[in-house]
Amino acid sequence: MGKFIKFIGRHKGMFTVGVAVLGVGSYFGYQYFLNQTATSEVTYVTSEVTRGNIVSAVSGTGLVSVSNQVELKPDASGKIVYLNIKAGQEVKKGDLLAQLDATDAVQSVRDAKDNLESAKLALEKLTAPIDELDIVKAKNSLAKAEEALPNAQDDLAKAYEDGYNDVANVFLDLPNIMSGLENILFGYEFKDGQWNIDYYKTVGKLYDEGIEAYADAARLSYDAARESYEKNFDDYKAASRLSDQETVAGLIDETYATLKSASEAIKKTKNFLDFYEDTLTKKNVEVSSKTQAHQTSLENYTGTTNGHLSQMSSDQNSIDAAQEDIINAQRTIQEQQGALDDLLAGVDPLDVRSQELTIKQRESSLQSAQQKLADYYVRAPFDGVIAEATAQLGESASSGTSIATLITKQKIAEVTLNEIDAAKVKVGQRATLTFDAVSDLSITGEVVEIDTLGEVSQGVVSYGIKIGFDVQDDRVKPGMSASVSIIIESRQNVLTVPSGAVKNSTGSSYVEVLVDGVPQQKTIILGISDDTAVEVTDGLVEGDRVITSQKTGSSSQSSQSNSTNSGPGGNDAMRGMMQLTR
Structure with a gap:
């Protein structure tokens, strides 16, 4: 501290000037602040509380579509x-x-109608009273059926007799055929000690070894035919015209099978000789006349066996037909007897019910056919x-x-609203619509549909709203842009204040009014609001004026200057400071 006092003593002049400058600066700063505060003025802008109409609405944009x-x-x-x-x-x-x-569907409908009509006629006939003439007809039908049975039995007996006769004719020719076939294959006409079949095979192999397969086939088929023939011939000799029908039928079937086996042997043998003859002819080797004779015999055998086969097949068909006629005659007798019994017994309720169900089925079929036609x-x-x-x-x-x-002529607008606005919208609420493409057109409508489920996009939930038009304007086309304002609620002749006048504090709303030129808060209760005004339900009366804004102004620059340069002791203080620095 002592050193500081000594420092001041040595530099007394410089210290005195510094203190003087600091004092002058502080004085003028203080004077400027006082002048500025004294010259600022606040002007309040107010608005009168009036009665009017309030319309609360939500807005959105979307596209025009058809309903x-x-x-x-x-x-x-x-x-x-x-x-x-x-x-x-x-x-x-x-x-x-x-x-x-x-065409086909129309025909199906016609057929269904005919079937239905037939079923209805059958029901009418079924429920009609018993007619004596119907009884007579039923008895006559039964008698005819009973007469047909013995006729069919006679036809069956004749068919068996004809079949036996044809078997006898077969065995007039078949032994010669089998012996002739045996001679062609196993005779010794070409070389002593060598069967004909071996001769043919040996000579043929000189030119084509393929003949061996034909020779083997001929021999095997002959052996099978010979075995069948010998057993069949023994059975034929054991039977007679007096044999029972079952025995005769078996003999006919056996003989037919033997003929088929013999025919196959003849065919295989002829194939064998044909191959032999063709092979030699290709090599320009002369074919023996004996071979030609064998070929002629085989052709005769073929014609004979084919004739017998045809006749035996006819016999089998005749027996089958006669047996079928007997079965049909017996069945017809049963049916006609049953019909007569039913006629005498009267209408069976079950038959009536069954026919009624048939009619319903036919009606259903007709309906189905008509539906297919409508397609x-x-x-x-x-x-x-x-x-x-x-x-x-x-x-x-x-x-x-x-x-x-x-598409329908009725057009709608489809807009999307956020979840807050969508919660306010209800079906039936009125709306106003404008269109970018038709700037001079504004029409009214109402909400016709609100989506039940919202769509989430980037965390934002939105709902689709459909607005039906009250009038249809041909200038409005599907796909055009539309702006929609949906009226949520409206009030008429209510107290209103500008939206900018309302303030909020701790959960309550208030406005500011001037009392002797000083703003004072006044708590109010609000109703609905629109874009510019708010309904006041309590706290104000018509004619009150509320502050909507305030403006701050200043006095002229000259006034500020006077204030700065004036004041008690102002110039003397400056002179004193200047003197202090000397």
């Missing part, structure tokens, strides 16, 4: 034979727009306008393929 749109598709396939659609055409519900070729016709499902036609007359259309697009 209903459907692709017209036939439910059947076929050629288009009638077409009455073109773009822009107005249609009424039920109008016929297209027809496919329905070939395309009709307008509602009043509307054809937006697009894609089919041509004469083309083929497939089931489920669109031939035109039908």
